[in-house]
Amino acid sequence: MNSHATLLEAYQRIRSLTLQLCATLEPEDAVVQSMADVSPAKWHLAHVTWFFERFVLEHFDGSYRRLNEDYDFLFNSYYYSVGPMHARPQRGLLTRPTYTEVLDYRKHIDDAMLALLQSQASDEELRQRVVLGLNHEQQHQELLLTDIKHVFFCNPMRPAVNESLVVPETVSVGDYSYKDGADGIHKAGADGNGFCFDNETPRHDALLHPHRIGTRLVTNGEYREFIELGGYKNSNLWLADGWATVNEHGWSRPMYWSGDLQSEFTLAGEREVDPNAPVAHLSFYEADAYARWAGARLPTEFEWELAAAAEDVEGNFVDANIWHPVASNSSAQFFGDVWEWTSSSYAPYPGFKPLAGSLGEYNGKFMCNQMTVRGGSCVTAEEHIRVSYRSFFYPDARWQFLGIRLAKDED
Ligand SMILES: [Fe+2]
DSSP states (O other), X not given: OOSHHHHHHHHHHHHHHHHHHTTTOOTTGGGOOOSTTOOOHHHHHHHHHHHHIIIIIHHHXXXXXXXXXXXXXXXXXXXXXXXXXXOGGGGGGOOOSOHHHHHHHHHXXXXXXHHHHXXXXXXXXXXXHHHHHHHHHHHHHHHHHHHHHHHHHTSTTOOOSOTTOOOOOOOOOSOOOEEEOOOEEEEESOOXXXXXXXXXXXXXXXXXXXXXXXXXXXXXXXXXXXHHTTGGGOGGGSOHHHHHHHHHHTOOSOTTBOTTSSEEEETTEEEEOOTTSBOOSOOHHHHHHHHHHTTOBOOOHHHHHXXXXXXXXXXXXXXXXXXXXXXXXXXXXXXXXXXXXXXXEOXXXXXXXXXXXXXXXXXXXXXXXXXXXXXXXXXXXXXXXXXXXXXXXXXXXXXXXXXXOOEEEOO
């Protein structure tokens, strides 16, 4: 996204994709918040728009006027330094503004943004903020899909979000196997080529101990065996917090599986569980317990990164179009299938510096009590798939496409 024309094209393409993702939704669908972690589709549409209003237009365009003063409070997510915000668990109460009014808000911002991009395209800080805003919107495109999946799952009719979105689609067969991982001191973190978020920096030395790492993801069939052999009933397999969480919620299977372990809810509606597809929608606690049951452990994020760096990220994908979602065609399945839980706490790299000003709240302030996940999922934007990309979730989170790769210490 270096040139003026490219940035303008990217803005239009990414903003319109967000609307395309909502094309199968009715206004009623777009209001519901099925749990605190889930945001209504309407809120996502408005919040990503607010990001451009607050951090770009009001910063660079002295003539810009807000469409509605209330939106600053309603659609601020967590930026305390710019002002107060509506409580996250109550986003589903926002029947107003209406869906149509939110679309009008998007149009208002897009008109102003396109004029700004044409008049001040050479401003480097503007360019950087727009690029961040677009990457932010792509992160919310993923959330929009995972959130509406949960909303529809909570509806007894179990409607499909989109019949063509059966993901993840990649399959693997044969016994689980391992390969030697890198050991010693290696560079980790973003290498400075292309966009990255601040939490991927700085590139630094990481120490890896001798280990072996799985050559593919754990499958549904393998996870079903763990369940059938009593994995959820054996406290010896579980971290203390995990055992408490499993019992508190009565978990006995992945989030979207039926009680008979034969079908699962997907974005395309109910489907038979494919035993060879990667298992998904597991918490860190379940991933960790499965690994222990399998005589293994989860990889650290640097073990994952060094192994993934040996894979060819370019060309691993069948299609960048979200209606043919990102899916690895590499048998190693490092990128674009499911986010992979690591054993690494989400923490700053040595020398980490958050972005200056309010945008410093983007990532850094969440570096406590969460676990790092790697690789991106089948609903991650293809442009985000890179070796250094890291996301983070609380260990009990399950609603994202979250799965398992195993590792072992060298004997
Ligand atoms: Fe956001």
